[in-house]
Amino acid sequence: MSFKVEAEISQFGGKLYKLSHESTSTNTKMDVNVYVPGSSPKTKIPVLLYLSGLTCTPNNATEKSFLQYFAGKYGFAVVFPDTSPRGANIEGEDDSWDFGTGAGFYVDATEDKWSKNYNMYSYVHKELLTELEKHFSALDFSNISITGHSMGGYGALAGFFKNPGQYKSVSAFAPISNPSSCPWGEKNFGNYLGSDKSKWEEYDPSHLIKKYAGANQPDILIHQGAADPFYFRDHQLQPENLVAAAKDSNYKGKVLLNVVEGYDHSYFFISSFVEDHAKHHIKYLGLSE
Template sequence: MKITAEIAVNDGTLYKVEHESTFTKTLMKVNVFIPKVIKQSEKIPFILYLSGLTCTPDNASEKSMIIYFASLKNLAVVLPDTSPRGAGIEGEDDNWDFGTGAGFYVDSINKPWNENYNMYSYINTEIFQLINDNFPIIDTSKCGITGHSMGGYGAIMMHLRNEGKFKSCSAFAPISNPSIVPWGEKCFGNYLGNDKTKWEEYDPCCLIKKINKDRKGDILIHVGDKDVFNYRDNQLRCENLVEASKGTNWEIDLNVVKGYDHSYYFVSSFMKDHIEWHYNRLNK
């Protein structure tokens, strides 16, 4: 792991990191924020923030205010990238909603993507190893996961698939039922192939019904009622997750907020609520 920049922010430090990934077989960038730590002897929890389509680790670091609100609660923040970059696959840069910047947090099984597009294992395994090995101040057993849009889907999906791994989960405008919307159909179809039973393994609306029936949980979601990807394009379908959760032990705390769109202005406006949600559950 190489630290390429060390930036003072909100009394703490943002580390820009690069490392060779075994899962994507490419150089991956990660941003890691460490707040000002009062007691050096204590390890601190962290928030794993998964970004949306087209984003690098920098977008949310600069615009979401997650660093500011995390710093107030003495939480670290880890912001991975959204796909391999420069894998050298033909067509990888042709679409903004597929390929580069659009890894969709799955392990690809379809050629030619399966060599590099393994963002599920990259996030779920390698990011945790990277933090364990290089940032001993962070307690990786105390992780809250969140994200925006494709990253909101990623956060919910990761949480549902990994019982006990994440202590809290929230999402901003998540793609909640990817199997039945254009963004998901494009990415799942290319990365996972035509067998839709494979898609169900990553779709929050399918997962919430299939996972351990005794498992309880709650997920905080905000989405704007002027989010064009929701009300116009029907890409998000947050209501479907509420519907799918009926009859389970899961509480989906869906807040449709008036006037807000899909941008970081929306994300930053509700970041305080999300950080408090995670803080309360991480410190139980």
């Protein structure tokens, strides 16, 4: 499998590559953006994996997060995957904005209708990183951290807990922290994974944190806007549930939840705190002074 370079864009002294490829996990064409800083270090460049939220493509974060500026400043690469297969032509995948296209929910679907294509967990954490390692010889995919927003924040937390040792650190912006107990999670888990809720718990950060026994236990940085309607009104996000679950785990006291007044769910919120997250990760990627 090889990547097709759709665009190569100079930015902050580095290069943003817009790539596409045929995926064996989703059985569709997939898009991914990769930012590589411009400096030429003596060692390979660490990587930050950024998972986006519902409805997003790889372009949303690359155009609005300002993450590449800090990646260039501190010397790490960023990988921006897509959020779902596209063009699978499954009945119902385009009926609503919060399920199907743009809403792969970072699971491997077990229900027959979705299991051929909707395997975003395997795609993100296995196939994509393995193939990018072959394509970008200057990047160090053994020195990688993970972050994300909303659905992607949930995906980052779940991916960290499900793969002990793979990621040096994890953070999240407004994550869906307890998807088994919110409408978005119930809709997506129910359709992709079926009615057996024990399967849901295999991807739910508020359940996974209680079982996590990996030797790598970095602090988890979370920012949440207090004016986010998905937080204070719709109760989709529930980061306090993750904090509570951590109290009965090896992660007691290590979930650093910052609820900030006045901020919503948008990229205005993300871009306001993205440097905090960049600084969080460079400590664990070995880039801080």
